[in-house]
Amino acid sequence: MTNTDSYSAMLTAVQAFHDKHDFKNTGGEELAYRIALMTEELGEISACVTKGKDTASLAEECADLFILLLGTAIAADFPLDEAFWAKMKKLQQRESRMINGRIRVSEFRDM
Numbered sequence: 001m002t003n004t005d006s007y008s009a010m011l012t013a014v015q016a017f018h019d020k021h022d023f024k025n026t027g028g029e030e031l032a033y034r035i036a037l038m039t040e041e042l043g044e045i046s047a048c049v050t051k052g053k054d055t056a057s058l059a060e061e062c063a064d065l066f067i068l069l070l071g072t073a074i075a076a077d078f079p080l081d082e083a084f085w086a087k088m089k090k091l092q093q094r095e096s097r098m099i100n101g102r103i104r105v106s107e108f109r110d111m
């Protein structure tokens with residue numbers, strides 16, 4: 001049985017989706033196109049908030065973006081899980097500041 005919590009199971013499912021539609025040979029893995037698709041999904045996430053849609057709609061649009069991110073890792077051939085943990089490690093060491101009433105976690109290099 002598939003462990004639906006695992007990154008490798010998610011990646012395998014997205015790879016199967018790419019293979020089913022032959023994304024590799026039909027432009028579906030071109031990075032500029034993928035960025036446009038991810039931007040489109042980000043806009044749909046935004047619309048969920050600005051149009052007051054329910055949480056289920058927000059979750060579905062976030063899943064769309066997440067699936068595209070996994071597919072971009074396939075297209076550009078990098079291990080997104082390793083990149084995730086490497087970046088989390090950096091973020092965990094960063095400081096936060098309140099800026100205009102909202103918290104920001106950053107390196108604050110030039111502030």
Ligand SMILES: [Mg+2]
Pocket residue numbers: 041044060061064
């Ligand atoms: Mg969508």
